[in-house]
Amino acid sequence: MESSSENLVKTLLRNPSSIKTKSQAKQLHAQIVKTRGSRSVSLATIIIGIYSDLNLLKESLEVFNNFRYVPTKAWKYVVRCYSCNGYFRDSLACFVEMRGWGKLPGSDVFPSVVRACTHLKELRVGESVHGCVIRFGMESDLYTANALMNMYAKLQVLSHDYHVFDEIPQSDRVYSRRSSLTQDSEIGILRNELIRSEKSHFESLSGRRVKNATGLDSVSKIFQMMPDKDVVSWNTVIGGNVQSGLYEEALERLREMSNAYLKPDCFTLSSVLPVFARHVDVLKGKEIHGYAIRHGFDKDEYIRSSLIDMYATCTRVEDSYRVFNLLSEKDDVSWNSIIAGCVQNGTFVEGLGLFRQMLAANVKPVEVSFSAILPACAHLTTLQLGKQLHAYIIRVGFDQNMYIASSLVDMYAKCGKIMTARWIFDRMEIHDPVSWTAIIMGYALNGHAREATILFENMQHDKIKPNAVAYLAILTACSHAGLVDEGWNYFTSMNRYGVSPDLEHYASIADLLGRAGRLTEAYKFINDMPIKPTGSIWATLLSACRVHKNVELAEKVAKEMSTADPGNMGPYLLLSNMYSAAGRWKDASKLRTNMKKKGMRKPPACSWIEVRNQVHAFVSGDTSHPYYDQIHVALRDLYERLKQEGYVPQISEALHDVDEEQKSDLLYTHSERLAIVFGIISTPAGTTIRIIKNLRVCVDCHTAIKFISKIMGRDIIVRDNSRPFQRWELFMWRLLVMVTMEMYP
DNA sequence: GTAGGGTTAG
Numbered sequence: 001m002e003s004s005s006e007n008l009v010k011t012l013l014r015n016p017s018s019i020k021t022k023s024q025a026k027q028l029h030a031q032i033v034k035t036r037g038s039r040s041v042s043l044a045t046i047i048i049g050i051y052s053d054l055n056l057l058k059e060s061l062e063v064f065n066n067f068r069y070v071p072t073k074a075w076k077y078v079v080r081c082y083s084c085n086g087y088f089r090d091s092l093a094c095f096v097e098m099r100g101w102g103k104l105p106g107s108d109v110f111p112s113v114v115r116a117c118t119h120l121k122e123l124r125v126g127e128s129v130h131g132c133v134i135r136f137g138m139e140s141d142l143y144t145a146n147a148l149m150n151m152y153a154k155l156q157v158l159s160h161d162y163h164v165f166d167e168i169p170q171s172d173r174v175y176s177r178r179s180s181l182t183q184d185s186e187i188g189i190l191r192n193e194l195i196r197s198e199k200s201h202f203e204s205l206s207g208r209r210v211k212n213a214t215g216l217d218s219v220s221k222i223f224q225m226m227p228d229k230d231v232v233s234w235n236t237v238i239g240g241n242v243q244s245g246l247y248e249e250a251l252e253r254l255r256e257m258s259n260a261y262l263k264p265d266c267f268t269l270s271s272v273l274p275v276f277a278r279h280v281d282v283l284k285g286k287e288i289h290g291y292a293i294r295h296g297f298d299k300d301e302y303i304r305s306s307l308i309d310m311y312a313t314c315t316r317v318e319d320s321y322r323v324f325n326l327l328s329e330k331d332d333v334s335w336n337s338i339i340a341g342c343v344q345n346g347t348f349v350e351g352l353g354l355f356r357q358m359l360a361a362n363v364k365p366v367e368v369s370f371s372a373i374l375p376a377c378a379h380l381t382t383l384q385l386g387k388q389l390h391a392y393i394i395r396v397g398f399d400q401n402m403y404i405a406s407s408l409v410d411m412y413a414k415c416g417k418i419m420t421a422r423w424i425f426d427r428m429e430i431h432d433p434v435s436w437t438a439i440i441m442g443y444a445l446n447g448h449a450r451e452a453t454i455l456f457e458n459m460q461h462d463k464i465k466p467n468a469v470a471y472l473a474i475l476t477a478c479s480h481a482g483l484v485d486e487g488w489n490y491f492t493s494m495n496r497y498g499v500s501p502d503l504e505h506y507a508s509i510a511d512l513l514g515r516a517g518r519l520t521e522a523y524k525f526i527n528d529m530p531i532k533p534t535g536s537i538w539a540t541l542l543s544a545c546r547v548h549k550n551v552e553l554a555e556k557v558a559k560e561m562s563t564a565d566p567g568n569m570g571p572y573l574l575l576s577n578m579y580s581a582a583g584r585w586k587d588a589s590k591l592r593t594n595m596k597k598k599g600m601r602k603p604p605a606c607s608w609i610e611v612r613n614q615v616h617a618f619v620s621g622d623t624s625h626p627y628y629d630q631i632h633v634a635l636r637d638l639y640e641r642l643k644q645e646g647y648v649p650q651i652s653e654a655l656h657d658v659d660e661e662q663k664s665d666l667l668y669t670h671s672e673r674l675a676i677v678f679g680i681i682s683t684p685a686g687t688t689i690r691i692i693k694n695l696r697v698c699v700d701c702h703t704a705i706k707f708i709s710k711i712m713g714r715d716i717i718v719r720d721n722s723r724p725f726q727r728w729e730l731f732m733w734r735l736l737v738m739v740t741m742e743m744y745p
Numbered sequence: 746g747t748a749g750g751g752t753t754a755g
Contacts, residue, residue, distance in 0.1 A: 371751035
């Protein structure tokens with residue numbers, strides 16, 4: 001017995017890789033200690049190698065700590081094991097200590113050390129390690145070079161993105177949010193030690209500091225110098241290009257890769273799929289999908305979520321759904337992909353439904369889930385749901401996430417809660433162009449142009465250059481407040497900042513001039529634009545003509561508009577309204593007959609209201625709502641009280657040439673009134689009523705709502721397609737009340 | 746040693 005087990009031990013020691021499990025490793029270790037004691041350095045080194053290969057950190061460290069004099073191999077095993085177990089700081093510390101003992105590192109330890117630097121986002125330490133790699137002639141090692149490319153691809157892109165913090169020392173930058181100060185100073189010491197010992201070698205050997213390189217220079221340089229490249233090398237360089245937005249380069253590398261007779265794998269495909277998504281090239285995307293199916297990669301969860309995203313970005317949400325529904329196991333990423341796909345394509349209610357399904361499926365929402373779903377609350381003005389999400393976000397500590405904070409600012413602003421939006425904005429640690437734009441646009445939409453211009457200036461003091469969207473926000477602010485000169489100045493200053501105005505900026509200026517009643521100027525401006533005017537830009541001017549009752553110009557503009565956009569009946573509707581308002585009934589009816597001949601029909605007016613986490617839709621004259629009878633009774637009562645208060649229906653803008661009685665009947669079946677009355681009868685007294693409507697609120701509804709607000713003592717906010725916010729307000733803004741989230745028990 | 750999902754756009 002004794003000798004046979006001794007033989008086995010000998011066999012195993014000659015061939016340590018045959019040990020496959022923890023218990024086998026421990027048995028062997030115990031047998032050796034029993035028969036030969038624990039003195040032998042060479043045996044201990046073999047054992048630590050076995051433990052480290054099995055990723056057993058605790059066991060490796062037990063052996064490691066018993067060495068009086070640690071052999072080089074043992075150092076390497078422990079550095080690697082720390083890194084593999086996610087203890088990146090310890091891995092680096094161990095590496096520094098190993099170097100301090102004069103031990104020579106090799107291709108067996110560099111990949112783990114570089115990986116540690118990548119995870120710790122320590123570019124400068126990584127550069128020093130790179131210096132060390134060059135010093136020991138390891139730069140042509142496949143695994144080491146792959147790891148280095150990965151590090152530069154990830155960290156150099158990062159340091160470009162966050163140029164805002166350039167003055168802040170790097171240690172603060174990387175760790176300020178996540179780690180304690182002690183860890184910072186530890187890594188600082190580590191970094192200094194490494195940099196002191198390796199920097200000069202690195203600089204002299206590589207000829208220049210990699211830090212000064214731009215974009216993917218370092219990655220390409222390493223890639224070109226590699227004597228052997230495998231699929232991972234190609235994937236890393238392709239992925240790096242994609243992440244830096246260099247899509248053409250990524251595709252070129254993909255072609256080169258096939259020329260080198262290397263077949264794309266799961267990693268390659270999920271890296272290049274976003275390229276076709278960004279290019280909105282669904283045909284190429286489908287080719288990749290087909291390739292994935294042929295090679296059996298379509299079972300891969302990374303590929304699937306990339307496919308969901310690709311189809312959604314190409315506005316093919318149905319195809320996203322198809323891929324999503326085929327998933328047997330749906331993880332948070334696939335849920336987030338489909339939710340984001342819906343929201344980005346404007347199907348907000350579906351997005352919310354999927355979000356609820358995700359929770360019901362016990363998939364925990366992560367940061368991305370919230371930044372994906374919050375825009376849906378913003379667009380639907382579902383403030384209650386938005387607040388519940390916000391409460392949850394605060395509870396789990398996601399509130400300092402840039403994406404989430406910006407979406408919250410936008411959501412509160414779109415729900416008319418501009419003070420809350422500001423409160424969140426002011427409490428953000430850092431502001432980026434998006435968060436600035438969200439708050440500026442928030443003030444613009446809520447009609448506070450002055451505050452918007454102040455913030456626009458503050459943004460520039462914060463060294464953030466306004467981009468096209470920021471300009472759109474400030475132009476919107478000016479046009480809503482009638483600040484013609486200011487708006488014009490902002491518009492002309494765009495080129496100074498290297499932002500070339502696009503159609504939306506021109507539209508904003510046309511709107512600005514039109515609202516201010518400078519109609520002829522606006523007409524000339526649109527005609528002189530360097531971009532071909534679209535139907536929608538003419539529509540802006542046309543509605544200005546209506547407001548300023550200029551029928552002659554309106555006729556001209558309507559003509560231009562129907563040439564630019566023949567299918568659109570907007571110009572006909574507006575013009576016919578204007579004829580009616582001017583009492584030119586014949587012209588109005590002629591126009592309407594023309595429309596009918598062309599087969600044009602007005603889209604149904606629709607209003608939405610959120611009550612107890614449910615969105616209720618009302619179509620003009622619609623009787624299908626389950627509470628329609630109650631709504632109708634309440635509407636009649638309300639109508640009586642409105643009349644007592646002095647409300648007189650203003651029917652001059654009504655579309656139909658019918659008698660007065662019929663007109664007022666038509667008017668009080670308008671969808672927004674149905675929604676408002678439903679809101680009144682189904683919410684407690686004093687609750688703010690928030691409505692969204694797909695068409696413009698008519699003048700009579702505007703007046704009626706003012707009366708309703710007064711009689712019922714309610715704030716009423718209506719967002720329609722011409723002015724996002726019109727409010728009939730009785731109370732001051734209330735402070736944000738945190739609502740406990742019903743959906744998260 | 747490699748890969749997927751997120752914020753602003755009257």
